[in-house]
Amino acid sequence: MLELKRPPQNTRKEIVHVRRDGADLALHLWRPKNLKGAIFYFHGLQSHAGWLWEVGPQYANNDIALFVLDRRGSGISDGERNDIPDVDTVLGDYAAALAAVRGIIGDEVPLQLFGHCLGGSFLAALMQHRDFDIPYDSAVFCSTWLGKLHATLSEEQREALAKETGTQLWDAALKSTDFTDSVKYQHYIDNDDLAVRQLTKRSRATLLGLEKLYMEPERELPPVPMGYVSGLTDPIVDLDDAHKTFIEMTRGRGGIIKFPTNQHYLYYTDVRTSLVNWSSTYTLIPGLDHHG
Amino acid sequence: MSISDWQKHWKARRGRFIEECRQAHERLLADLKNPGAAQERVLDDIIGVSAASLHWKERGYDTLAKDATSFRSALPIMRYDDFAEVIERETRTKGGTLTCSPVLRWLKTSGTTGTPKRVPYTLHWLLTYRIPAMMAMWGTYLEHHPELLAHPYATLDTQTVREDVSDFVHGVEHQAVSNRHPQINTRDWNPPWYEAPWFGPDTPTSHEGRMYHRIRHLLGRNLHYISSINPSTLISLRDLIAVHGKSLVRDLREGTVEGEPWGEPDPAAADRLEAVLADPAFSLKDVWPSLTLYSCWLSASAGLYQSKLDAVFPGVAKLPFMSCGTEGVTTIPVDDTAHSQPLAISQAFFEFVPASVPLGELVERGEAVPTLLFDEVEAGEDYHLVMSQGNGLYRLWTGDIYHVDRVEGGVPWIHFLRRDGVFHSFTGEKITEAQVTQAIEQGVAGLGLDMGLYMCGPQWGEPPHYVALVESHGSDRGIDAALSGRIDEELKTINIEYASKRDSGRLGAIEVVTVPHDAINAYVESRRLAGNATQYKYKPFQQDIAFVADIVGD
Numbered sequence: 001m002l003e004l005k006r007p008p009q010n011t012r013k014e015i016v017h018v019r020r021d022g023a024d025l026a027l028h029l030w031r032p033k034n035l036k037g038a039i040f041y042f043h044g045l046q047s048h049a050g051w052l053w054e055v056g057p058q059y060a061n062n063d064i065a066l067f068v069l070d071r072r073g074s075g076i077s078d079g080e081r082n083d084i085p086d087v088d089t090v091l092g093d094y095a096a097a098l099a100a101v102r103g104i105i106g107d108e109v110p111l112q113l114f115g116h117c118l119g120g121s122f123l124a125a126l127m128q129h130r131d132f133d134i135p136y137d138s139a140v141f142c143s144t145w146l147g148k149l150h151a152t153l154s155e156e157q158r159e160a161l162a163k164e165t166g167t168q169l170w171d172a173a174l175k176s177t178d179f180t181d182s183v184k185y186q187h188y189i190d191n192d193d194l195a196v197r198q199l200t201k202r203s204r205a206t207l208l209g210l211e212k213l214y215m216e217p218e219r220e221l222p223p224v225p226m227g228y229v230s231g232l233t234d235p236i237v238d239l240d241d242a243h244k245t246f247i248e249m250t251r252g253r254g255g256i257i258k259f260p261t262n263q264h265y266l267y268y269t270d271v272r273t274s275l276v277n278w279s280s281t282y283t284l285i286p287g288l289d290h291h292g
Numbered sequence: 293m294s295i296s297d298w299q300k301h302w303k304a305r306r307g308r309f310i311e312e313c314r315q316a317h318e319r320l321l322a323d324l325k326n327p328g329a330a331q332e333r334v335l336d337d338i339i340g341v342s343a344a345s346l347h348w349k350e351r352g353y354d355t356l357a358k359d360a361t362s363f364r365s366a367l368p369i370m371r372y373d374d375f376a377e378v379i380e381r382e383t384r385t386k387g388g389t390l391t392c393s394p395v396l397r398w399l400k401t402s403g404t405t406g407t408p409k410r411v412p413y414t415l416h417w418l419l420t421y422r423i424p425a426m427m428a429m430w431g432t433y434l435e436h437h438p439e440l441l442a443h444p445y446a447t448l449d450t451q452t453v454r455e456d457v458s459d460f461v462h463g464v465e466h467q468a469v470s471n472r473h474p475q476i477n478t479r480d481w482n483p484p485w486y487e488a489p490w491f492g493p494d495t496p497t498s499h500e501g502r503m504y505h506r507i508r509h510l511l512g513r514n515l516h517y518i519s520s521i522n523p524s525t526l527i528s529l530r531d532l533i534a535v536h537g538k539s540l541v542r543d544l545r546e547g548t549v550e551g552e553p554w555g556e557p558d559p560a561a562a563d564r565l566e567a568v569l570a571d572p573a574f575s576l577k578d579v580w581p582s583l584t585l586y587s588c589w590l591s592a593s594a595g596l597y598q599s600k601l602d603a604v605f606p607g608v609a610k611l612p613f614m615s616c617g618t619e620g621v622t623t624i625p626v627d628d629t630a631h632s633q634p635l636a637i638s639q640a641f642f643e644f645v646p647a648s649v650p651l652g653e654l655v656e657r658g659e660a661v662p663t664l665l666f667d668e669v670e671a672g673e674d675y676h677l678v679m680s681q682g683n684g685l686y687r688l689w690t691g692d693i694y695h696v697d698r699v700e701g702g703v704p705w706i707h708f709l710r711r712d713g714v715f716h717s718f719t720g721e722k723i724t725e726a727q728v729t730q731a732i733e734q735g736v737a738g739l740g741l742d743m744g745l746y747m748c749g750p751q752w753g754e755p756p757h758y759v760a761l762v763e764s765h766g767s768d769r770g771i772d773a774a775l776s777g778r779i780d781e782e783l784k785t786i787n788i789e790y791a792s793k794r795d796s797g798r799l800g801a802i803e804v805v806t807v808p809h810d811a812i813n814a815y816v817e818s819r820r821l822a823g824n825a826t827q828y829k830y831k832p833f834q835q836d837i838a839f840v841a842d843i844v845g846d
Contacts, residue, residue, distance in 0.1 A: 008477040010419050013387030013394040014344050028388060053386035053464065057394050057415060076385060188463035194384055 009033050011060035015076075016104075018069070018097050021089070023078035026070040027097050029104070030056030036063035037283040038105045039112045040098060040136075042119030043068060045172055046195040047265075048075030055267050055276060062280035065105060069097040071122075075194055082169060082196060084203035087210055091126050098134040110137040112283040117237075117264070118207070120144025124249060125210035128217045137286050138225045140279055143264055145237040146245035149208050150215050161208050166201040178235040180268035214249055225286050226254040229275065231261040298487040302444040305484040310434060310441060316424045317431025320624060323638040327703050330637045331666060335360055338641055338680050341416050345684070346389045347378045364643070364663060369655050369678055369687045372409055372619075379410055383461045391416065391684035396476050398466040400459070401618035410461060411618050413469075417683040419479055421639055425621040426481055429614050432625050436611065437517060437585045441484065445513035448506055449485060450520045450529075451613070454493045469618045470521070489554075500821060503532045508540060508549050512561030514582040521613050523588045523597035524830055528817055530576050530604050537569040576604050587611040590630045591707040596745050596832070600813065615708050619688060620681040623706060632697040632705045635666055640679040642666050647674035647693050652712060655689055671698045674709055715748075715833045718756045719798045721790040723783070725833050731786055732762060735779035735804070741766045745812040747843075749834035757800030759837045761844065763813070767806040776804040807843055815843050 012031040017024045028049035039059060041052065049068035059066040072079035072093050084090055098113075105111065113136050115123030120141040126132050127139065145151075149158065174197060176189035189195065228246045230239055246254055257278065259271035266275050323330035343354040356366035368374075375390070382389040383398070393416035400408045413422075433440060440447045454473035459466040472481045473493050485491050490509040495502050507529065520526050533540065543549055544565060547557035568578045577583050586605050588594065590612045601610070612630055615623040620640050623633035635642060643663035645651050654661050669675055674695050680686040694706040715725045728748050736743045744763030751759045760779070780801040784791035793799040816830045 007479050008415075008419070010416055011394060012341075012392045014392045015346055015385060015388035028385070030387075030394065050384050050386060050462065053394060053396075056387075057396075076381075184460060185463065187460065192462065 008057075009061050011057045013056060016100065018093070018100050020072075020093055020096050023072060025072060025077045025079075025093055025097065026075055027100060028052075028056075028068045028070065030060045030066040032060035032063050032065060034063050035065050035105060035109060037110045037112070037280070038065040038067060038101065039114050039279065039283055040101055041066060041068045042094070042113070042115040042123045043071065043074065044117030044119045045199070046174055046189075046192075046197055047116070048194055050075060050192070050194060052267065055272065058273065058276045059280060062277065064280045064283055067097070067101050069094065074196055082198050082203070083167070083200045084206045087125070087206055087213070090122065090206065091129050091132070091210075094122065094126050095129075095132055095134060098136075102134055107135065110283055110286060112136070112138040112140060112279065114140045114142065114279060115144055116142045117144055120146060121148075121207065121210055121214075124214040127221055128213045128219065130218060136222075136224065138227070138282055140226070140282065141228045141242075141246060142275075143230045143234055143237055143266065144228075145242050146249065147211055147215050147241070148238075149204075149211050151238065151241045151245075158208060162205055164201045164205040168201050169198040170201055170204060171198050174236070178263070179265035180263050182268055185265075185268040215245070217249070221250065223253075225282065226250045227257055227282060228254060229257045229259065229266070229278070231263055231266060231269070231271070232258050233262045234264050235262070236264050298485075298489060298492075299444045301487040302484040305482065305486070306441055309430075309482070309484050313427045313431035313434055315431075316427030317435065317626070319424070320428040320431075320636075320638060321626060324626065324634055324703050325701065327635075327637045327666060327701075331641060332360075334638060334682070335363060335641045335680070337420065338682055338686065339363065341391045341393055341682060342684055342686070344392050346381075346385075347684075360641075360665065363641075363680075364687075365660075367687050368658070369651075369661055369663075369689050370685070371655060371689055372685070375685060379412065382412060383410065383464070386462075386464060387414065391682075393417065393683075395464060398461045398464055399469045399618045400466050401468070408466075409618070410466065411469075411685065412683045414683050415476075417681065418476065421621070421682050423479060423481055425614065425616070425624055425636065425639055428626075429624050430483075432627065433517075433519075433585075433587065433611055436628055437609070439584060440517040442516060443514065444485070444488070445510060446516045447485060448510050448515060448518045449483065449491065450506065450518070450525050452481065453502070454486075454491060454495075455497055456493050499528070500532060503529060504536055504539075505549065507533055507536075508543055511540060511544055511565060511579070512558045513580075515580040516582055517585040517587075518576070518583070519613075520586070520588040522829065523590070523594050523601055524813070524816060524820070526576075526586060526588055527597065527600050527604060527813060528820070530574075530579075531817065533576075533579060534569065534572070534574070537565070541566050541569070573603075575606050577606050577608055583608050585609045585611065587613055589613050589615075591615075591632075592709060595631070596743075597830075599742060599744050600810075615694075615706075617690070617692075619685060619690060620679055620683075622677060622679070622690075622692070622694070622708075629705075632707050634700070634703045634705050637666065637703060640681050643678040643680075643687070644669050644675035644694075645678065647676055647709075647712075649676065651676045651689060652691075666704060667702055669696050669699070669704050671696050671704075676712060716750045716758070716835070718750060718752075719793050721787060721793050721799065723758075723787055723790055727783065727786045727790075728758075728760070729832070731779050731782035731802075732760060732804070734782045735775055736762060736764065738778050739771065739775055741771075741775070741806070744809055745816070745830065745832070747812055747832055747834055747839050749837040749839065751803070751837050753800065755798055755800045758802040759840055760802060760804045761807050761812060761840060762804060763809055763811055764806045765809050767808045767811075769806075772805050775806065776802060779804050805840075805844060811843050815839065 014029045016027045048070045056066045070077035176186040261269040261271050263269045348354045357363040387394040393414035395412045397413040399411035452472045455471050457465040457467045490506045495505045541562045544558050545562035568574045612625050621636045624636045625633045677690045677692050691712045693709045695709045696704045698705050710725045741764045746762040748760040
C-alpha cells in the first residue's frame with residue numbers, strides 16, 4: 001500500500017505514439033517511480049491531456065500512473081479537428097491505446113478506466129462493445145451525462161440525428177465559468193488553442209451511436225467496482241438523469257459519490273486533491289481479483 | 293500570518309533545513325572530489341530524461357547520443373532561440389516534448405528580442421538540480437556562519453521573494469526564478485523564514501515597498517546576516533533606511549508597519565535608530581551592530597561595488613553568491629573565497645570553447661564547433677560556456693565568458709568575466725568590456741585615486757571617441773585630462789587595434805570624467821526605482837552617452 005510519509009516522487013511525463021490507420025495518436029503518461037496502479041482517463045469534448053498537468057504528478061505521487069489519450073482530432077493527436085470519426089474507429093483507437101497501456105504496466109497492475117464528461121460516454125460504450133477485451137479492475141464516471149441524447153431527444157429526433165452526415169459545425173456552447181470558479185483556469189480554457197469547442201453534425205451521430213451501445217447493451221459488464229462522481233450539482237449535467245442511467249447500466253451495484261463543489265470540472269476546483277486521492281484509492285483497493 | 297505562527301514554522305523547519313543544506317553541501321564536496329564521475333552521471337541523467345521525448349525521437353538523438361563523445365557530435369550547440377519552436381509545443385503538453393519530466397512552471401527572463409524567455413522548470417530539474425544547488429550554497433554559508441540561524445531574526449534574505457503570479461502560459465505560471473511562490477511541493481525551496489512577514493506574498497511588490505517592510509521587521513533585532521544577489525540591493529538597503537528614516541523611527545516607536553499595528557512599540561530601538569541616522573554617513577553595521585555577514589555577487593562588474601560595500605559593511609565578513617542565471621547554475625561557493633568558485637560539477641554537463649573563438653558567428657552559420665570538457669581547460673584562460681541542463685536545454689551557448697583562475701583537484705575554479713561580444717567598435721577596434729575595465733582601473737590606480745562604479749559609452753563625432761564617467765572621492769575636473777590620457781594609453785597597450793586607430797586619427801582619445809562618490813550609484817538607483825526592480829542591473833557599458841547628461845548635467 002501507500003507509504004504515507006515520503007518526499008514527492010520524480011515522476012516522468014512521456015508521450016507515446018499509438019499508430020492507427022496512418023494516424024499518430026498521442027498517449028500521455030505520468031509514470032511514478034513505484035507503479036502500483038494505473039488510471040486511463042477519457043477526456044471530454046474540449047479538453048485534452050494538456051489540461052491534467054497538475055493532476056498527473058499528484059496521481060503519480062500516490063503510485064498511480066495516469067494515461068490520457070488525446071482522442072483522434074484532439075490535443076496533439078492527428079485527425080480532423082472538430083470531427084469524431086465513426087464508432088468503430090474511435091472505440092478502436094481507445095482499445096489500441098489500452099492495449100498499449102497494458103503493454104506498459106503489465107497484466108497484474110490494477111487498471112481503472114476513468115471517463116470525464118463526454119469521455120464517460122466513450123468509456124461506457126467501450127465497456128459494452130463486443131470486441132473490447134482489455135482487462136480492467138474498476139471504472140469511474142465523472143460529471144458525465146450518461147445517455148444525454150437519449151434523455152433530451154425524442155425517438156424521431158434521434159432517428160434523424162443517426163442519419164446525419166453533414167460537416168457543418170455545431171457549437172457545444174461550453175462556458176469556462178461552468179467548468180471552474182478559478183480565474184486562472186477560466187483564462188486557460190478560454191485561450192487554449194488546442195481545445196475543441198465545435199463538432200461536425202455527423203460527429204453527433206457518432207455520439208448517439210456510442211450511447212446506443214450502453215443504453216441498449218448486448219452484454220453484461222464485468223463484476224468490477226464502478227463509481228459515479230460529481231459535484232453536489234453540475235451546471236451542464238442533469239445528475240439525476242445521469243445517476244438513473246448509471247444505476248441501470250451497473251445493475252444497481254455501483255457507488256455514487258459527490259464532492260462539495262457546484263462546478264463541472266472537478267480537477268479545476270478545490271476538491272481536486274480529494275478526487276485524486278479518492279480515485280487513487282479506488283484504483284488500488286479492488287486488488288487483483290476483479291479483472292473484467 | 294501572526295508573529296507566533298511564522299516563528300513556529302521557523303523553529304519547526306530550522307533543524308531539518310540545516311541538515312538538508314549540510315547534506316547537499318557534502319554531496320557537492322564529494323562530487324568535486326570525483327568530478328569525472330559526476331559529469332558522467334549528469335550526462336547520463338540528461339540523456340535519460342530526454343531520450344524518450346518527442347523532440348529527441350524526432351531528431352534521432354535518442355539513438356545517437358550515448359556518451360560525451362556521441363552527445364557532442366549528434367547534438368548541435370544551441371541558442372535559446374533555437375529552442376523556441378519546441379518550447380512553444382511544450383507549453384501545451386507540459387512535459388514529454390522536450391524532456392520526460394512534467395513542466396511545473398515557466399521561468400521568465402529577458403530575451404534577446406524583447407520577448408521574455410520561457411525556461412522550463414521541470415519536476416526533475418527542481419528535485420535533482422535547482423533546489424540541491426541552493427541547499428549546497430546555504431550549506432557553505434551555514435558552515436562558516438552558523439549564527440545566521442541563531443534565532444528567527446538572524447537572517448534577512450533578499451535572494452528570493454514570494455510574489456503572487458499573474459502571468460500564465462497555457463495555465464502554467466510564468467515567473468522569475470527568484471520568485472519561490474507558490475511552493476510546488478515539499479521539496480521546493482522552504483527556508484525557515486518562508487512564512488516570515490517580510491518574506492511572504494503579502495509584502496509590497498515594489499522594490500522600495502518590499503525593502504521598507506524588510507527593514508522595518510528587522511530593525512531592533514540582532515540581525516547577523518543580509519543575503520543578496522546583486523550588491524546594488526545592499527547599497528539600496530542602506531540608502532532607503534536614510535530616505536525613510538523618520539517613518540521607520542515612528543513605526544518602531546508606535547509598534548506599527550506603515551502606520552498599521554504590528555507587534556509591540558519599541559521606543560528604545562526607535563531612539564537607537566534616530567541616533568544612528570544623525571550621522572549621514574552611517575553604515576549598516578551602525579544600524580545593526582550584530583551584523584557578521586553579507587553575501588552577494590562579488591565578481592565581474594559586481595566587483596566594482598566593493599568599495600561601497602566596504603563602506604556599508606565595515607568589519608563584516610562576506611561570502612559570494614553562486615554564479616547562476618535563470619538557465620542554470622554554473623558555480624557554487626564551497627568556502628569563503630570571494631572571487632572564485634568551483635565549477636558546479638553536479639549541476640550540468642559543461643563544455644568550454646576558448647573565448648578567442650567567434651562562437652556566435654560559428655553557431656549562426658551552423659558550423660560544428662569542437663568543445664573542451666571540464667578537465668581540458670587551462671588556468672589563466674577565458675572560455676565561452678556551453679551547458680546542458682536537466683530541464684532539456686541541451687548544449688546551450690549561454691553567451692557568458694568565464695575565466696579559469698586555477699584548477700584544483702581536477703576541478704576548474706572560475707569566475708564570470710563578461711558577456712560574450714564586444715562592447716563596441718567604431719572602426720574595427722572591437723573593444724571589449726574587460727579591456728575598458730582594465731584600462732580604467734590601471735589609469736585610476738596610476739594617479740593614486742580610488743574608484744567606485746563607472747559607465748562608458750560611445751560618442752560619435754569627427755573622429756568618434758569613448759566617454760567614461762568614473763566615481764572617485766578625488767573627483768576633480770582638474771585631474772580629468774591627465775586621467776583621460778593615462779587611460780587612453782592603457783587602452784592602446786591592451787588593444788592594439790585601438791592603438792592603430794588612435795595613431796591613424798580614426799579614433800579620438802577616450803574622455804574620462806571623474807564624478808563624486810555615489811553619483812553613478814544614485815543614477816542607477818533612480819533607474820531601478822523607475823523600472824522593474826528585480827530585473828534591473830547596473831551595466832557599465834552603454835550603447836550611447838545619454839547617461840553623461842543625466843549624471844554630469846552637461
